[in-house]
Amino acid sequence: MMTTPKCPLCGKLLKLSTIENKGQLHFFACYKCNYQLRMSPRKDFALEYAEKFISKFPPIMRLNQGDNVMVHFSDDTHTVLYTNVDRGKIYLQDVYGNALPYDVDEIKQWPWELEQKGGSND
Numbered sequence: 001m002m003t004t005p006k007c008p009l010c011g012k013l014l015k016l017s018t019i020e021n022k023g024q025l026h027f028f029a030c031y032k033c034n035y036q037l038r039m040s041p042r043k044d045f046a047l048e049y050a051e052k053f054i055s056k057f058p059p060i061m062r063l064n065q066g067d068n069v070m071v072h073f074s075d076d077t078h079t080v081l082y083t084n085v086d087r088g089k090i091y092l093q094d095v096y097g098n099a100l101p102y103d104v105d106e107i108k109q110w111p112w113e114l115e116q117k118g119g120s121n122d
């Protein structure tokens with residue numbers, strides 16, 4: 001159950017590619033933003049390089065429309081509508097359909113923290 005990481009710049013899924021060079025080398029790349037990450041003969045290492053790369057971006061840049069987050073002072077899941085990275089605002093929809101802007105420090109749990117619940121392997 002390998003989840004494909006998303007490009008923190010454009011939000012598209014990174015693409016796992018393989019080239020032949022005295023054996024196979026795997027790497028993740030975003031062909032929209034035109035970069036490729038470190039290669040490895042092992043797919044799991046290539047994934048690790050991609051995850052490390054993504055983890056260096058600020059959380060707000062790693063959000064995508066439709067992601068779920070938890071905010072302070074609420075036990076309800078909120079869904080990302082869109083983000084304004086320049087202003088540091090995250091527009092979230094609550095379970096009642098209301099849309100409100102939030103600051104980064106109002107986020108209690110990010111999507112990748114929710115997903116890791118119960119199934120963490122780090």
Ligand SMILES: [Zn+2]
Nearest residue numbers: 007010030033
């Ligand atoms: Zn991209």
